[in-house]
Amino acid sequence: MSRSRADDRQHEVATAHFASVWRFLRTLGVPSHAVDDAAQEVFVVVARKLEKIRPGCEKSFLFSTAVHVARQLRRKHRLEVLAVDPDDESLDPVLHDTPEDSLGKKEQQDLLLVLLDGLTEELRTAFVLSEIEGQSVPEIAAVLGIPLGTATSRVRRGRDKFEERLKRMQTRMRGGR
The missing domain is CATH 1.10.1740.10 (RNA polymerase sigma factor, region 2, helix turn helix motif)
Incomplete structure (x- = not known):
């Protein structure tokens, strides 16, 4: 070339x-x-x-x-693990239209990072590739150099763990324990 x-x-x-x-x-x-x-x-x-x-x-x-x-x-x-810093930059390096929009997105991104923080590196990587980056399971297997079944399992377990953490956080936010 x-x-x-x-x-x-x-x-x-x-x-x-x-x-x-x-x-x-x-x-x-x-x-x-x-x-x-x-x-x-x-x-x-x-x-x-x-x-x-x-x-x-x-x-x-x-x-x-x-x-x-x-x-x-x-x-x-x-x-x-990632420690979420309240003064941390946004996940997306683009500027937001209004301070209110920016704050709302910042809070959502901080929450996402806290939830992802509870996943192991393997589950987090597979989950992020699938749910955030939109990669298919065969693409994830190729990126990570793992068998297709392992990629499928990691995505599923990552999703389950993420949803479990989200439900616990929602319960705490509503005042339940």
Whole structure:
């Protein structure tokens, strides 16, 4: 591949997928202060391996790389779970129209992160890929390098655990125990 075609393809991949990789890293538990660097690392890996990535498979490669980058970052910083910071940035790097809209979305994102925080890394990753990123189970199996049945089980168990945590939180919010 010529240098200019490679540069064009790299630019297209980054333009098309940066926001989803950024959001995915954030939902995998990468703290807001480190997510920009983690996203950059994902795209550095893509730039090095671009010739080996089949056209049309870029998103799968990006998400697989993001899983590894997030895991390495957590190990490096010894972060086991995400601690939601009330001053934390939004999950989505776009600006909101009004302060009220921004606050409402921020509260929803904080709640999502708290709920995801209770899932193991394996369940969280499969759940996020399925429910937030809209990946199919075969795509999840490919991204994670696991058998189809394992991916199916992780998505189902992640969904069950997430729903269980949500119900408990709703009960507490209504004043029940």
